[in-house]
Amino acid sequence: LTPQASRAVEAFVGLLRAHSRVTRELNGQLVAEHGLTINDFEALFHLAQAEQCGMRRVDLAERLLLTPSGVTRLLDGLERTGLVGKGSCPSDARVTYAVLTEAGRAKLEQASCSHLAGIGSLLQEHFSPDELTTLAELLGRLGEGEAGAGSA
Amino acid sequence: LTPQASRAVEAFVGLLRAHSRVTRELNGQLVAEHGLTINDFEALFHLAQAEQCGMRRVDLAERLLLTPSGVTRLLDGLERTGLVGKGSCPSDARVTYAVLTEAGRAKLEQASCSHLAGIGSLLQEHFSPDELTTLAELLGRLGEGEAGAGSA
DNA sequence: GAAGATTGATGGTTCAATCTTG
């Protein structure tokens, strides 16, 4: 077992633990304060950034690293609570758009503040600004490529 | 939104994507080649490192970042396939030990090689040795603390 | 036939409740 391989394993184990810790913490906050999971939040966020606040479900799947069926089920929940609505595409009857409702936009704005604060405090508690930049850069490199859920 | 906060969000999103990409890839390899999930492998690994190759289930839960019931269910599977057995504690009848069987040890050795290679190639493809060291250190810091599943 | 979307069945994990033992 070479030193390099050993470093790789350390990084891998660290990734597992860090992910578990961070997502547990932030998801807990988000659920407790706003009744949203991380994925719920990210879905609202991406929809808000889209033109007309609408996206094809298959594009949303890519952003969220979910399979198409995962998106259908996630949106089922958000539709049931009135945060997202359906729209149809005039030029292609196969696609269903997911569109942010007014309630959804309000919920997003309301949750954004505390969620961003939660992310910030969790990370800034451990890292200096420079370290944070380095970490973001390295993780970004690792996550790129064919990261999609349906890529296999 | 301060630049620091923005870096924190980048790091967070990077963590989510990197974790998804890495675990999908490695889990896929492990399942395809050896019929084990990452958690199966980690469980066998930790048991192999323990005295007598046995551990209390609650201790295993801590290592694996699972709840006690998660461990019970994970071990159910490993017991069904004969890789792990049960042992009792003479001094405390509440505890059940999980012990690695001979088959379990063999399976672990057989899977270790390709799994370590998979981890190595996936990470070394993206990072120089120095970067790998840095990444491992930063992630290690983020994952420490009360990372356990039952800590909430 | 391929693409977007959905559905049924399945696996893995958690939470809350329970059982047993200390």
Next chain:
DNA sequence: CAAGATTGAACCATCAATCTTC
């Protein structure tokens, strides 16, 4: 009553199959 372990219900995600439309 606390600790270890398990069980039932629920949740979230996946895969495979299906339906509709291009």
